[in-house]
Amino acid sequence: MTSTILDQLRQMEAKLATLETKLKASEEKIEDQKTKEKPKVAFSVAADEGGNYGPFDADKTMRYNKKITNIGDAYNMSTGVFEAPVDGVYYFIFFFRAEGKHPSGLILCKNDNPVIMSDDGQASYDPADTGGNATVLELKKGDEVHMRLPKGNHVWASERHTTFSGFLVSQN
Amino acid sequence: MTSTILDQLRQMEAKLATLETKLKASEEKIEDQKTKEKPKVAFSVAADEGGNYGPFDADKTMRYNKKITNIGDAYNMSTGVFEAPVDGVYYFIFFFRAEGKHPSGLILCKNDNPVIMSDDGQASYDPADTGGNATVLELKKGDEVHMRLPKGNHVWASERHTTFSGFLVSQN
Amino acid sequence: MTSTILDQLRQMEAKLATLETKLKASEEKIEDQKTKEKPKVAFSVAADEGGNYGPFDADKTMRYNKKITNIGDAYNMSTGVFEAPVDGVYYFIFFFRAEGKHPSGLILCKNDNPVIMSDDGQASYDPADTGGNATVLELKKGDEVHMRLPKGNHVWASERHTTFSGFLVSQN
Helix, strand or coil: CHHHHHHHHHHHHHHHHHHHHHHHHHHHHHHHHHHHCCCCCEEEEECCCCEEECCCCCCEECCCCEEEEEECCCECCCCCCEECCCCEEEEEEEEEEECCCCCEEEEEEECCEEEEEEEECCCCCCCCEEEEEEEEEEECCCCEEEEEECCCCCEEECCCCCEEEEEEEEEC | CHHHHHHHHHHHHHHHHHHHHHHHHHHHHHHHHHHHCCCCCEEEEECCCCEEECCCCCCEECCCCEEEEEECCCECCCCCCEECCCCEEEEEEEEEEECCCCCEEEEEEECCEEEEEEEECCCCCCCCEEEEEEEEEEECCCCEEEEEECCCCCEEECCCCCEEEEEEEEEC | CHHHHHHHHHHHHHHHHHHHHHHHHHHHHHHHHHHHCCCCCEEEEECCCCEEECCCCCCEECCCCEEEEEECCCECCCCCCEECCCCEEEEEEEEEEECCCCCEEEEEEECCEEEEEEEECCCCCCCCEEEEEEEEEEECCCCEEEEEECCCCCEEECCCCCEEEEEEEEEC
8 A cells, every 4th residue: 555655656746846847947938038028219309409400511410409209218319329229120210301592411320331311402492391211220239320411411400390210129 | 654655745745835836926927928918009091182181270180081000999080189098109100292382281299289390381383292200209098199280281182192100119 | 544645645636737737828828929929020121223213104113122121031122022921010111312303203002002102293493302101001911012113203213312111010
């Protein structure tokens, strides 16, 4: 009788050990999924200089000084540079309004290299006009994105016409 | 012999109880992650009035009457108002086409306050033109977003040129 | 004494079996959440033909030949067609630059049917201008999205002004 009981005990010990191992694996998977939740990175900023901004004698990094949203503080309001906080796929979009007295345009740069741009020729009749563009970029942590105002160009910086927005689409 | 068996039984009971507690914790974490899955909120609508819409004597809420997509029904087709179904970060974008006979422009409003805008001056020569803008907004459940057509302005509302789209980027 | 031990053993066997069943259910839920992680689908392409592209005698599918990003390879660089790899909600945006010598415009098509468009009338004075539009579409796996250049229209295809981008917002 006792030997049968001991057999049963041994079998149950083995089952318990197996369950323990499986549960540990389960717990690790749960933690793994938790850490994979993408961080919150999203910004939307506007340039407000009270009217026309530019033209200048040299290229200039746009500093959008009105914060609409800046979750994760990846956009630096004082330098105008967005720095990727994690490896991932990011979406960026910009719009500007411009009058026709001078050429107008903006260039989106990744680590100082132009990626996409939008411009608007000089026009003698001087109406208001909208430019803009959007892109999806795969960035490494620390990669920088900013908007460049090329020398000789201007934009209208008032009433939140001229904006720059972006967010993390998926983490790598 | 029997006392050894009883000892083993007690140890196994204790192990079982521990496993039971850990499993319950695991199950709760899994449920927790499930409820954190962001709800599906995404819309894209177009204004179709058969041609020019406006100008009017007063500001008007745009009612985009052609549904392209409205997952979650957060955009109310009859009032023109988007209502945030959950706290979170939302992305919005609008475009419009306009002819030059009258000023044209649209303002994106959060709870009736202007956030971003786009306009196009009146032009004597009357060509077609595109305006638009985009933003990322952190909204509380129940916050409202709509597009305002300012008095005296018009847009071209036909053939799905003039659109308003948005989606939930991440839930808070 | 032995009968008490046997009773305890039977109770523990039952508890173990219950735990085993619950753990299996847990593991399945974890796997289920894993497979629900949305696949990575995001692209951004630009048209570069060295200058003006078009007008042509017939409608043409735009082939954006400069790859900025194409995660998941859902955008076919040689045909110009995006094919949805999974059922889900997708976001698309396009911009173009055009000069005024000819009409300019682009139409976003889902399975060859126009969804949204943007155009710019011919203008004698010939300035540069920006057009664009964006939409959110619910697509079935295999649905196709492409940009159509209507016959008689042209766009400026150089320096990454004229772009087409999109990504998966949420999987169905």
